[in-house]
Amino acid sequence: MNDTTMRWTDLANPTRFVALADRLIPWFAGLAALVLAIGLYMGFAAPEDYQQGITVRIMYIHVPFAWLSMMCYSIMAASALGTLVWRHPLADVALKAAAPIGATFTALALITGSIWGKPMWGTWWVWDGRLTSVFVLFILYLGIIALTRALDDHTRSARAAAVIALVGFVNIPIIKFSVDWWATLHQPASVFRLDGPTIHPSLLWPLMVMALGFTILFFALHLTAMRTEIWRRRVAAMRRVAARRAESTEVPA
Numbered sequence: 001m002n003d004t005t006m007r008w009t010d011l012a013n014p015t016r017f018v019a020l021a022d023r024l025i026p027w028f029a030g031l032a033a034l035v036l037a038i039g040l041y042m043g044f045a046a047p048e049d050y051q052q053g054i055t056v057r058i059m060y061i062h063v064p065f066a067w068l069s070m071m072c073y074s075i076m077a078a079s080a081l082g083t084l085v086w087r088h089p090l091a092d093v094a095l096k097a098a099a100p101i102g103a104t105f106t107a108l109a110l111i112t113g114s115i116w117g118k119p120m121w122g123t124w125w126v127w128d129g130r131l132t133s134v135f136v137l138f139i140l141y142l143g144i145i146a147l148t149r150a151l152d153d154h155t156r157s158a159r160a161a162a163v164i165a166l167v168g169f170v171n172i173p174i175i176k177f178s179v180d181w182w183a184t185l186h187q188p189a190s191v192f193r194l195d196g197p198t199i200h201p202s203l204l205w206p207l208m209v210m211a212l213g214f215t216i217l218f219f220a221l222h223l224t225a226m227r228t229e230i231w232r233r234r235v236a237a238m239r240r241v242a243a244r245r246a247e248s249t250e251v252p253a
Helices: 002-010 014-045 054-084 091-121 129-150 154-168 171-181 201-248
Strands: none
Touching (some): 014 054, 091 129
């Protein structure tokens, strides 16, 4: 048990984390490509919905994007705790690296949802509880991205971003339960329900495979972004050291 704990603790070392990421990223990327290819095949082979027709196939990318937009923010909130409470050296790296990925997934969820909503609802957008709360999530992502890039001192920006991420996490349960709390055009939960999914298995299985593929892709992208951020900070630190040495070796006129 101590050996296992030590191995996980060792991942707090940026050098060891980068070495692990170098090994995992190609496997995650390859597995994501394979699973997504299988999911796309299953999605196109699945029958059309008796009400929505062929437009139901947008579900196979829209729903995973929506799920991952919330999962990514939850990871950022956990990273924020790691920054503020446990002072984990890679927590702020994980938060900063996840924000652009989460913003992209959220934007894609909003775009594909609008495309799906137009033939179903007769409009591209409605300011109901679900759509509005997801739009707020997108704004939170953009705010955190801007904050992490606005300050040169990454320690200060990391703490500020962590506070905002934790405060903004209250929006996640609002997104989840908005269709139950308020009247909305958006359909209620149909997969994760206490009484079981209401989607036919012929439509559910392609959806779950696509969700798995996009989840693996997220971790490949997140590890890549974290590795890049670690390298960026190392380069910045080396430049600062070189600048100080150049200043100290200057000969007075």
